[in-house]
Amino acid sequence: MSEPILxxxxxxxxxxxxxxxxxxxxxxxxxxxxxxxxxxxxxxxxTLRTIMGLWPxxxxxxxxxxxxxxxRATPDIARAGIGYVPESMGVFADLTVAENMRLAAxxxxxDAARLDWIFGLFPALKRFWQLPAGLLSGGQKQxxxxxxxxxxxxxxxxxxxxxxxxxxxxxxGMITAFNELKRERTTILLVEQNFRxxxxxGDTVAVMDDGRIVHRSTMQALAADSELQARLLGLSLAAHQ
Amino acid sequence: xxxxxxxxxxxxxxxxxxxxxTAILLTLAFTPLIFSGSQPINTAAKxxxxxxxxxxxxxxxxYTGIVSFAHTMFFGIxxxxxxxxxxxxxxxWISAGLGLAIxxxxxxxxxxxxxxxxxxxxxxxxxxxxxxxxxxFAILAGQLSEYTGGEDGRSFRVPPLLRPGTVLFxxxxxxxxxxxxxxxxxxxxxxxxxxxxxxFRIVNSPFGRVLQAIRENxxxxxxxxxxxxxxxxxxxxxxxxxxxxxxxxxxxxVRYTGPDTTLSFAIMLDILLMVxxxxxxxxxxxxxxxxxxxxxxxxxxKLMSIASEATAGLPLIPHLLHPDRWLLWLGVLFIxxxxxxxxxxxxxxxxxxxx
Amino acid sequence: xTTTSILAAADLSKAPRDLLPVLIAPIMVLVALPLVxxxxxxxxxxxxALAMGMMIFVIASGLTLIFGxxxxxxxxxxxxxxxxxxxxxxxxxxxxxxxxxDALTLNLAALLLAVTAAMxxxxxxxxxxxxxxxxxxxxxxxxxxLITMGxxxxxxxxxHVAWGGDQKPMPLPNGLRGAITIGDFALEKFRLLAVxxxxxxxxxxxxxxxxxxxxxxxxxxxxxxxxxxxLGYRIRQxxxxxxxxxxxxAGLGGTMWALYRETLTAxxxxxxxxxxxxxxxxxxxxxxxxxxxxxxxxxxxxxxxGYLAPKIAVASNILLMVAILMWRPQGLYPVAxx
Numbered sequence: 050m051s052e053p054i055l056x057x058x059x060x061x062x063x064x065x066x067x068x069x070x071x072x073x074x075x076x077x078x079x080x081x082x083x084x085x086x087x088x089x090x091x092x093x094x095x096t097l098r099t100i101m102g103l104w105p106x107x108x109x110x111x112x113x114x115x116x117x118x119x120x121r122a123t124p125d126i127a128r129a130g131i132g133y134v135p136e137s138m139g140v141f142a143d144l145t146v147a148e149n150m151r152l153a154a155x156x157x158x159x160d161a162a163r164l165d166w167i168f169g170l171f172p173a174l175k176r177f178w179q180l181p182a183g184l185l186s187g188g189q190k191q192x193x194x195x196x197x198x199x200x201x202x203x204x205x206x207x208x209x210x211x212x213x214x215x216x217x218x219x220x221x222g223m224i225t226a227f228n229e230l231k232r233e234r235t236t237i238l239l240v241e242q243n244f245r246x247x248x249x250x251g252d253t254v255a256v257m258d259d260g261r262i263v264h265r266s267t268m269q270a271l272a273a274d275s276e277l278q279a280r281l282l283g284l285s286l287a288a289h290q
Numbered sequence: 291x292x293x294x295x296x297x298x299x300x301x302x303x304x305x306x307x308x309x310x311x312t313a314i315l316l317t318l319a320f321t322p323l324i325f326s327g328s329q330p331i332n333t334a335a336k337x338x339x340x341x342x343x344x345x346x347x348x349x350x351x352x353y354t355g356i357v358s359f360a361h362t363m364f365f366g367i368x369x370x371x372x373x374x375x376x377x378x379x380x381x382x383w384i385s386a387g388l389g390l391a392i393x394x395x396x397x398x399x400x401x402x403x404x405x406x407x408x409x410x411x412x413x414x415x416x417x418x419x420x421x422x423x424x425x426x427f428a429i430l431a432g433q434l435s436e437y438t439g440g441e442d443g444r445s446f447r448v449p450p451l452l453r454p455g456t457v458l459f460x461x462x463x464x465x466x467x468x469x470x471x472x473x474x475x476x477x478x479x480x481x482x483x484x485x486x487x488x489x490f491r492i493v494n495s496p497f498g499r500v501l502q503a504i505r506e507n508x509x510x511x512x513x514x515x516x517x518x519x520x521x522x523x524x525x526x527x528x529x530x531x532x533x534x535x536x537x538x539x540x541x542x543x544v545r546y547t548g549p550d551t552t553l554s555f556a557i558m559l560d561i562l563l564m565v566x567x568x569x570x571x572x573x574x575x576x577x578x579x580x581x582x583x584x585x586x587x588x589x590x591x592k593l594m595s596i597a598s599e600a601t602a603g604l605p606l607i608p609h610l611l612h613p614d615r616w617l618l619w620l621g622v623l624f625i626x627x628x629x630x631x632x633x634x635x636x637x638x639x640x641x642x643x644x645x
Numbered sequence: 646x647t648t649t650s651i652l653a654a655a656d657l658s659k660a661p662r663d664l665l666p667v668l669i670a671p672i673m674v675l676v677a678l679p680l681v682x683x684x685x686x687x688x689x690x691x692x693x694a695l696a697m698g699m700m701i702f703v704i705a706s707g708l709t710l711i712f713g714x715x716x717x718x719x720x721x722x723x724x725x726x727x728x729x730x731x732x733x734x735x736x737x738x739x740x741x742x743x744x745x746x747d748a749l750t751l752n753l754a755a756l757l758l759a760v761t762a763a764m765x766x767x768x769x770x771x772x773x774x775x776x777x778x779x780x781x782x783x784x785x786x787x788x789x790x791l792i793t794m795g796x797x798x799x800x801x802x803x804x805h806v807a808w809g810g811d812q813k814p815m816p817l818p819n820g821l822r823g824a825i826t827i828g829d830f831a832l833e834k835f836r837l838l839a840v841x842x843x844x845x846x847x848x849x850x851x852x853x854x855x856x857x858x859x860x861x862x863x864x865x866x867x868x869x870x871x872x873x874x875x876l877g878y879r880i881r882q883x884x885x886x887x888x889x890x891x892x893x894x895a896g897l898g899g900t901m902w903a904l905y906r907e908t909l910t911a912x913x914x915x916x917x918x919x920x921x922x923x924x925x926x927x928x929x930x931x932x933x934x935x936x937x938x939x940x941x942x943x944x945x946x947x948x949x950x951g952y953l954a955p956k957i958a959v960a961s962n963i964l965l966m967v968a969i970l971m972w973r974p975q976g977l978y979p980v981a982x983x
Contacts, residue, residue, distance in 0.1 A: 618802030
């Protein structure tokens with residue numbers, strides 16, 4: 050296996066007086082979809098935000114594609130080739146879908162083939178192209194948020210709970226989209242609470258608890274071992290199945 | 291100890307600060323007996339009034355984290371309430387009391403309404419809205435001259451007991467004659483002391499603790515089940531009420547009320563400077579800040595005028611040192627203290643004690 | 646439709662527009678007519694109000710954008726108004742030959758020079774202000790208010806040092822004095838110029854905000870700064886740019902305001918700032934469109950009540966603000982936030 054695209058070693062993050070990440074060691078292999086599981090408040094979102102530079106780590110190293118990115122400014126981390134789909138989706142409500150996409154294509158207008166591919170994945174975006182993004186439904190906003198992150202090819206995609214509060218029909222479409230991205234060999238780090246969704250997509254899995262990674266394996270291994278699932282995910286599993 | 295319970299257990303936590311506060315309060319207590327002439331007693335009375343005004347402002351800015359620019363408006367309401375009542379209804383205690391009661395009601399209701407309009411949206415709204423309302427109020431007070439005396443304000447007579455001509459008794463040992471003026475001073479002094487202690491009571495009560503929790507993190511306070519808007523609004527009304535009382539004290543002392551002395555934005559800036567330089571969120575800072583500021587205002591300006599004359603031949607420097615420019619240096623000091631000593635003199639003294 | 650053509654047509658929004666607030670202005674104008682009585686007075690008042698509104702808008706737009714993008718409420722904005730006006734005066738006074746000339750071109754050239762100097766000066770000052778005063782306190786509201794207030798005090802005092810404290814005459818070019826008469830109606834020339842300048846600033850701003858990438862970035866940044874950064878944009882430079890532009894606009898507005906009043910004191914900023922604050926509260930913090938409408942409403946109110954009941958003119962705007970906040974607590978056009 051080649052060198053991992055993203056490597057976190059002993060990462061600590063403080064938010065104000067709270068010590069959220071307490072030594073996260075996380076390896077994201079290139080070209081695969083890694084799922085980050087864990088109960089609420091385990092530090093999953095903080096991990097993604099720390100990678101993105103939105104909350105700088107207080108300790109530890111983050112290596113992306115051979116370069117140290119820990120503590121660098123968010124725009125520089127994004128320019129290194131990381132796309133981010135935050136939990137809040139972060140769509141610009143006052144801007145139209147088109148304008149949202151135009152901003153996401155930082156290096157210039159996206160080429161038509163790429164846009165057609167995205168419209169193929171998320172047809173609703175084409176339909177509502179001229180509408181302010183604030184008027185979209187929750188699922189459509191989520192699509193826009195993902196579309197924005199992939200309008201330019203990215204080496205790594207960070208996706209924070211895309212299924213949260215989204216209708217099942219749209220989740221099906223999302224699975225197709227992620228599989229399509231996997232076929233494109235885009236590396237994805239996906240934070241999820243919905244185990245069934247995670248299990249259907251994940252290649253490898255990491256489980257967080259109390260600001261640390263407590264388990265790492267292939268998704269297959271975890272999916273097959275229901276005892277391990279119960280021990281690691283306990284309540285959150287029961288809540289979602 | 292008596293002192294400890296008087297300040298509700300909130301001790302100075304610095305030996306130097308303790309001495310300083312004691313010295314200030316004692317000097318203020320004996321000013322009419324020690325110093326002769328009108329300037330010392332005027333300065334002392336002004337200090338007393340501003341201690342109350344700044345302490346009440348500290349309830350807002352220091353303990354609740356709300357920035358208001360309408361504090362002089364409440365100060366003015368107190369001044370106008372008592373002043374216009376004494377002017378219109380004659381110099382009796384009843385009219386003074388009635389004027390004060392009306393001012394207190396108007397002040398708190400106004401504070402409540404402003405709070406209701408702006409505090410539930412964003413804290414920054416409050417700063418802007420109070421700025422707008424306060425300046426409109428000041429202009430209105432200047433315009434409605436048939437009621438307020440307009441820009442000239444109103445001079446009025448106080449009840450006979452408080453007039454300079456009323457000699458109560460003499461203290462031959464000190465060569466002092468206790469007249470109505472001295473009595474007025476002690477009315478102001480005792481009121482200031484009581485109001486300051488009341489403020490200590492408020493901030494150290496459970497209510498005060500909630501205010502501080504809100505200041506630190508309003509989302510968390512809200513999630514702990516505290517009604518943030520309610521607490522902010524009540525704090526706002528309390529601070530306004532206290533400012534109204536300070537205004538009433540001022541009216542009794544200066545026997546005059548007008549837009550420049552009670553409502554002007556310059557006074558608002560003075561209050562801001564006093565509370566920041568003294569130390570926000572400590573109440574002791576109000577005492578230290580008000581005292582130093584007013585002393586500096588009275589005596590530093592004289593020093594600057596000497597320096598300005600001494601450098602008269604040089605370019606620019608005499609302009610910078612002109613006594614009218616003392617706000618320039620104060621402004622610079624203010625900016626520096628917000629950056630480097632956000633906890634003010636009191637914070638610095640406490641820090642020294644801890645080392 | 647091909648993908649490229651829909652990208653190009655990005656600005657043809659089909660979204661429903663919220664036009665209700667816009668109706669307030671014409672309603673106010675119509676209600677004022679029977680109250681004022683005389684149509685000529687009514688026209689004069691309305692034009693005066695529009696001129697005043699445009700000047701306030703020019704000043705307030707910079708402040709509201711700075712607030713929207715950076716979450717910084719710059720109480721020192723008033724100082725830029727005054728300093729801009731003083732710089733313009735300093736340029737205009739030696740050009741008295743051009744100002745008193747009957748040639749309109751010379752008049753306008755002098756004015757253009759003065760305005761340029763004022764805008765460059767306040768822009769530079771804004772750049773320093775952002776670096777020295779504001780940058781260390783991003784994200785800390787209490788300190789921001791205090792620091793920018795401190796900056797205002799110092800700047801006002803420095804005006805006294807540099808230009809003296811006494812009231813100065815502000816020379817209005819000859820060609821802009823007097824009025825154009827159309828039938829019974831007399832329209833003052835300077836007011837017409839002020840309206841034209843205000844409309845130009847508004848149009849240019851709208852074009853920049855809606856048609857350019859920088860504008861998109863500003864609008865996106867007003868809503869969600871973090872996400873703009875996560876898309877790879879260095880928003881810091883944008884901050885500085887907007888701060889400088891906002892300060893330069895204050896300089897432009899201050900110059901116009903001083904020309905309008907034909908006198909100048911160091912307190913000029915404070916007088917306008919009260920109205921500016923009311924305008925951006927009414928408009929919705931961070932909203933340029935709201936600011937434009939708010940400025941017109943405030944100016945209409947001020948001019949009509951100034952004529953009908955001069956003593957309560959100021960209070961009437963407070964009442965207007967209260968009424969609007971009771972209707973829409975976030976202002977007429979609240980900016981969407983996360």
